[in-house]
Amino acid sequence: MRPLLATVDLAAIRHNYALAQRCAPSRQVFAVVKANAYGHGVREVVSSLEAADGFAVACLEEAVTVRALHERARVLLLEGCFEPAEYRLASQLRLDVVVHDAAQAEALLAAELAAPLAVWLKLDSGMHRLGFNDRDLRHWHGRLVAAASVAELNVLSHLACADERGHPLIEEQLEAFLAVLDLPFAQRSLANSAAVLTLPAAHMDWLRPGILLYGSSPFADLSAAQLGLKPAMRLTARLIAVREVAVGDTVGYGAAWLAQRPSRIGTVSCGYADGYPRQAPSGTPVAIGGRRVPLVGRVSMDLLCVDLTDAPQAQLGDEVELWGAQVPVDELAQACGTLGYELLTRVTARVPRRYSNG
Numbered sequence: 001m002r003p004l005l006a007t008v009d010l011a012a013i014r015h016n017y018a019l020a021q022r023c024a025p026s027r028q029v030f031a032v033v034k035a036n037a038y039g040h041g042v043r044e045v046v047s048s049l050e051a052a053d054g055f056a057v058a059c060l061e062e063a064v065t066v067r068a069l070h071e072r073a074r075v076l077l078l079e080g081c082f083e084p085a086e087y088r089l090a091s092q093l094r095l096d097v098v099v100h101d102a103a104q105a106e107a108l109l110a111a112e113l114a115a116p117l118a119v120w121l122k123l124d125s126g127m128h129r130l131g132f133n134d135r136d137l138r139h140w141h142g143r144l145v146a147a148a149s150v151a152e153l154n155v156l157s158h159l160a161c162a163d164e165r166g167h168p169l170i171e172e173q174l175e176a177f178l179a180v181l182d183l184p185f186a187q188r189s190l191a192n193s194a195a196v197l198t199l200p201a202a203h204m205d206w207l208r209p210g211i212l213l214y215g216s217s218p219f220a221d222l223s224a225a226q227l228g229l230k231p232a233m234r235l236t237a238r239l240i241a242v243r244e245v246a247v248g249d250t251v252g253y254g255a256a257w258l259a260q261r262p263s264r265i266g267t268v269s270c271g272y273a274d275g276y277p278r279q280a281p282s283g284t285p286v287a288i289g290g291r292r293v294p295l296v297g298r299v300s301m302d303l304l305c306v307d308l309t310d311a312p313q314a315q316l317g318d319e320v321e322l323w324g325a326q327v328p329v330d331e332l333a334q335a336c337g338t339l340g341y342e343l344l345t346r347v348t349a350r351v352p353r354r355y356s357n358g
Contacts, residue, residue: 252297
């Protein structure tokens, strides 16, 4: 088998979930497991969070998978139903459903359901992506609060800049959310990962941690370790070739890296088709035998190269950590001008996952 593996520590995910709970002990928690649990494997992650209050997903297909794994927990459809017929299945599965526009609200009122739904009206508090403005939310609250298709009417919103502490939009969105709480709602939810960790005023009744569950920091200026988070995924490959190159020799596509000294170059069994970022620049670290060495040249589809000149102990067949405990995924993301979110969700299906419990 090709020597490449994503090892997922389910104990780390449970640790991170418990950390979110400790941030707001009296609140309930929707663990966000959309996008295959951010690339970690939704079946394994949901099964490991047996005591979770609820799970949040992006679409009905994801909700079906989660409900089959967890009979008791609440399952929240973050984007609501995309077609009117989906409300019937949502009712059968006992889902919590977001309603973010008039078309969804009208379809809900017209639906013939086996049982009424727990509904979350979404307020556009300032992100301007999904949701009702204040006036329209009040209108639809009036129409839905006593509707036969609604068992429980709740409210949520989403913070655009909670990862930038002190950003003025945070306070604006919080004030906009608080302004609609004169309406009678059963449950309220506002806090994403960043707000769970640093914004107690946003905790409300339900938290919605996503990236923090997987041990990645939502902040550019606070590491996962500083926040007490444990990385859940370790991506490892192996050295499958080692060669000597002379001064003036180049490595990789486009001859983008030029040897300034006699160099020892290792080839690693991972590339952008596996999810490693193609834009990773020369100098980006990987770890071999507890020592960090730099990437050289362009990342190719199935392979990348590293400079082993200052790591004479590195040998053919050695394990290479692309990210994990020694090279945090957030450090790699920062070097590539992206986010840990993207790297974790980008790991492709051809990378085998192996699961551990610490």
